[in-house]
Amino acid sequence: MPKSFDATYIKEIRKGFPRINRDFDGRKRIFIDNGAGSLVLGKAAKSEMKSRIDYSANTDAVYSESKANENVIMEGRRAVTDLLNAPETWNIYQGESASDLFFKVSYALRGILDRDSNVVSSYAEHFANVSPYIEMKKNNGISELRLARIGREDGAVDLEHLKSLVDKRTKLIAITAESNLLGNKVNIGEISKIAEENESLLMVDGVHFAPQAHSNVREMGCDFFVFSAYKMFGPRGSFLFISDRALDVIRPFHVDRDARPGTGSYIETGTRDQGIFAAITTVANYISRLSLDLKDFKANEAPRDRRTGIRKGMKRVEEYHRELSKAILEGIENEEGLGSQKNIVLYGISDSSRLGERGTTFSYNFKNLNDKKAESIYWKKFGLTVVGGSHWNLAHDFYSNPSLLRVTFLHYNSMDEVKKFLGATRWISRQ
Numbered sequence: 130m131p132k133s134f135d136a137t138y139i140k141e142i143r144k145g146f147p148r149i150n151r152d153f154d155g156r157k158r159i160f161i162d163n164g165a166g167s168l169v170l171g172k173a174a175k176s177e178m179k180s181r182i183d184y185s186a187n188t189d190a191v192y193s194e195s196k197a198n199e200n201v202i203m204e205g206r207r208a209v210t211d212l213l214n215a216p217e218t219w220n221i222y223q224g225e226s227a228s229d230l231f232f233k234v235s236y237a238l239r240g241i242l243d244r245d246s247n248v249v250s251s252y253a254e255h256f257a258n259v260s261p262y263i264e265m266k267k268n269n270g271i272s273e274l275r276l277a278r279i280g281r282e283d284g285a286v287d288l289e290h291l292k293s294l295v296d297k298r299t300k301l302i303a304i305t306a307e308s309n310l311l312g313n314k315v316n317i318g319e320i321s322k323i324a325e326e327n328e329s330l331l332m333v334d335g336v337h338f339a340p341q342a343h344s345n346v347r348e349m350g351c352d353f354f355v356f357s358a359y360k361m362f363g364p365r366g367s368f369l370f371i372s373d374r375a376l377d378v379i380r381p382f383h384v385d386r387d388a389r390p391g392t393g394s395y396i397e398t399g400t401r402d403q404g405i406f407a408a409i410t411t412v413a414n415y416i417s418r419l420s421l422d423l424k425d426f427k428a429n430e431a432p433r434d435r436r437t438g439i440r441k442g443m444k445r446v447e448e449y450h451r452e453l454s455k456a457i458l459e460g461i462e463n464e465e466g467l468g469s470q471k472n473i474v475l476y477g478i479s480d481s482s483r484l485g486e487r488g489t490t491f492s493y494n495f496k497n498l499n500d501k502k503a504e505s506i507y508w509k510k511f512g513l514t515v516v517g518g519s520h521w522n523l524a525h526d527f528y529s530n531p532s533l534l535r536v537t538f539l540h541y542n543s544m545d546e547v548k549k550f551l552g553a554t555r556w557i558s559r560q
């Protein structure tokens with residue numbers, strides 16, 4: 130089985146995304162604002178809609194629509210269990226957004242976090258993963274929020290610095306698996322060892338990472354892992370993994386007095402939206418199918434074991450992403466790469482021998498043009514969705530740079546799209 134996807138396979142993948150070439154208005158454009166939210170898989174939207182029409186009833190009744198609603202929710206929990214290689218469905222919870230889940234976890238940590246304890250995080254974080262602890266610090270709920278440095282040159286989280294910030298009073302390490310600004314991947318395995326040595330819990334923000342690589346929570350050794358379905362080809366809404374060890378010690382709210390791990394209303398507030406569960410099941414099945422050869426993928430076959438399919442499918446995605454990143458940095462055919470174009474200040478890893486440490490997100494400024502003007506030219510002249518401004522990441526503070534242009538390519542983006550992006554960037558950089 131080839132390690133990656135060739136151009137013919139990518140062409141087939143693209144057929145599954147109705148808005149791949151044109152927006153709702155019929156405008157031809159290249160979608161590379163995937164860091165803000167991915168395109169939607171057509172089949173996922175269809176299963177979402179079917180579940181809304183057919184299974185609108187609430188749970189816990191004997192009639193068919195109610196049973197079907199329960200089933201679609203349970204099937205969705207199973208799908209996320211497979212996506213994350215989690216042990217059991219009781220490890221999986223659903224929330225309105227990743228930000229919502231981060232706040233819910235921080236509430237559930239009362240009794241573990243107190244005014245003598247601290248939380249360690251980093252300058253690679255999206256605000257959402259640190260805001261709960263900034264709030265707690267304000268309210269004397271913790272003594273400190275400590276932030277590990279990132280590299281001035283490469284944007285990588287400084288693991289030695291992070292280690293030096295952790296002590297016996299560190300009750301939580303909250304860290305991203307991949308920066309949504311610079312695309313750096315973080316070595317979660319190493320951080321898990323630091324957490325274990327100090328008996329702290331480990332929260333991983335997997336929102337930017339999940340569409341880029343296999344989110345294997347067992348291998349990561351984390352206690353919490355969060356990702357958002359809308360960055361992963363589905364609708365709004367997010368999912369949370371909680372390890373058994375954390376389930377034993379947290380104190381989430383219970384809307385239902387009898388709620389226990391694995392039942393609704395344990396950390397989840399109110400009636401669940403069956404649509405998101407239906408959609409994420411279709412997404413998990415789709416990712417699993419990415420492990421197949423082209424003939425079986427085209428024929429809509431399903432791998433025998435979904436979990437194995439997901440692992441193999443995401444490995445292929447990761448490999449293809451590396452090829453995209455290499456082309457973006459080094460150039461493709463006659464187009465010069467982002468790494469060497471004049472008038473570009475590129476942040477994050479630009480050395481293509483380190484592609485294993487980064488995903489397909491690239492952030493930069495032009496020396497000759499401000500970001501909003503460049504964004505407008507990219508869109509109006511070239512039909513490219515490159516967005517400038519703040520991307521809600523602490524690295525903006527670290528670099529004292531409030532605005533960057535950002536692009537994120539995903540597995541449905543073609544090499545031809547990379548080439549067009551590089552050509553447009555070269556044109557803008559020469560104005």
Ligand SMILES: Cc1ncc(COP(=O)(O)O)c(C=O)c1O
Nearest residue numbers: 226227228255257309336337357
């Ligand atoms: C890395 C990361 N974490 C958290 C979030 C917040 O996600 P949500 O909008 O689901 O709250 C985002 C959103 O862009 C993100 O990129």
